[in-house]
Amino acid sequence: NQLIKIKEELNNPPETSIEQDCQPFTNEISIIPLEKKPKFNIWNQNAITVAGGNGYGENLNQLNCPVGIFIDKNKNIFIADCSNHRIVQWKHNTTEVQIIAGGNGKGNRMNQLNYPTDVIVDRQNHSIIIADWQNRRVVQWVN
Secondary structure, three states: OOOHHHHHHHHOOOOOOOOOOOOOOOOOOOOOOOOOOOHHHHHHHHHOOOOOOOOOOOOOOOOOOOOEEEEEEOOEEEEEEEHHEEEEEOOOOOOOEEEEEEEEOOOOOOOOEOEEEEEEEOOOOOOEEEEEEOOEEEEEEOO
């Protein structure tokens, strides 16, 4: 039987069982060698923290549930810091961080957010567009 031969070639893996059946149950068997590493493993060697990494909290060097990001053409990172009810901007190649929306506690006033989940920067209109989840609204803040 071909399946028994394949099992033997695979060194009889312990979690494999062969059953005889009159109905074919597979039309293709793929064997992926274990020594092949995903090409993204190299990223682990070159990873750096670009925002947060200082535990969760409200300080400017902390994030609390970052769920949405936007990177502009200048490589600045805009983060929807969901549980801090704010949008923060991390300037590229600096440690400069600023709150650009919200940050006034959870709420539904126009200067407040309630669990923002995403942010988009519209450079053409000099604005940011925010998905404000628990207020069930999308707001546009013009600079």
